[in-house]
Amino acid sequence: MKYNRILLKISGEALMGEDCFGISPEMIQFVASEIKQVHSQGVQLGLVIGAGNIFRGMAGAASGMDRANADNMGMLATVMNALAMQDGLEQQLVPARVMSAIPMQTVCEPYIRRRALRHLEKGRVVIFAAGTGNPYFTTDTAAVLRALEINADVIMKATRVDGVYDRDPEKDPQAVRFDTLSYTRVLQENLRVMDAAGISLARDSNLPVFVFNMKKQGNIVRAAAGENIGTLITR
Ligand code: UDP
Numbered sequence: 001m002k003y004n005r006i007l008l009k010i011s012g013e014a015l016m017g018e019d020c021f022g023i024s025p026e027m028i029q030f031v032a033s034e035i036k037q038v039h040s041q042g043v044q045l046g047l048v049i050g051a052g053n054i055f056r057g058m059a060g061a062a063s064g065m066d067r068a069n070a071d072n073m074g075m076l077a078t079v080m081n082a083l084a085m086q087d088g089l090e091q092q093l094v095p096a097r098v099m100s101a102i103p104m105q106t107v108c109e110p111y112i113r114r115r116a117l118r119h120l121e122k123g124r125v126v127i128f129a130a131g132t133g134n135p136y137f138t139t140d141t142a143a144v145l146r147a148l149e150i151n152a153d154v155i156m157k158a159t160r161v162d163g164v165y166d167r168d169p170e171k172d173p174q175a176v177r178f179d180t181l182s183y184t185r186v187l188q189e190n191l192r193v194m195d196a197a198g199i200s201l202a203r204d205s206n207l208p209v210f211v212f213n214m215k216k217q218g219n220i221v222r223a224a225a226g227e228n229i230g231t232l233i234t235r
Helices: 012-016 025-039 057-062 067-091 113-121 139-149 183-188 196-204 219-224
Strands: 005-010 044-049 096-100 125-129 154-159 180-182 209-213 231-234
Touching: 005 012, 005 025, 005 139, 012 025, 012 067, 025 044, 025 067, 025 219, 044 067, 044 113, 044 139, 057 067, 067 096, 067 125, 096 113, 113 125, 113 139, 125 139, 139 154, 139 196, 154 219, 180 183, 183 196, 183 231, 209 219
Parallel strands: 005 044, 005 154, 044 125, 096 125, 154 209, 180 231
Antiparallel strands: 209 231
């Protein structure tokens, strides 16, 4: 494997599968089995899961809610996704721990960086829930933050397409995929990789960002092995 410690970011929407809301048990099983493959190669894995399948703060604010209240709801929704993924991993006998940035001791562990590192060293998949614990942020930024905190070799962002394209590949079949990109180009051209706060945080610490398609079976292992199946963003 090229990478020994990976932070994998999965959007909430990826957990919906064919549904238009919520958590699909088949998708949880699929993602868990993909993670199991890479875990069995000895790779240490941290996970951040979004909540777009349940609730997004921006949507709440657009319908008149106070933004901070709405964002708190979004963060709580990520905990539900994290618990579902923990369950899916455990069903496949992959040890996993949810650590929440918003403490809720009766449900999961609070996020404590040193404890997270210990879990990783012991081969447990750590699922970082509740984003950064602060409103006005996203789980993309939370993923970069946690990747830096755990000294991950790379942050891998799972998307529906095979990386970053010059146009929307779902609308234009002529779209060309970039093998590599610089952080600055992503920011300047406003390429839809992750939000600008996340990309600039990655740029400041030179953390490689790999964008790939997790829907294809075996792609997490290929990505961990360093195969050219997506777009690598570096300096
Ligand atoms: N959120 C937040 N602070 C964070 C991370 C997330 O307030 O540090 C809230 C925010 O409302 C966001 C929601 O949680 O809309 C779900 O996260 P996100 O939209 O990033 O999920 P994804 O698009 O990846 O499914």
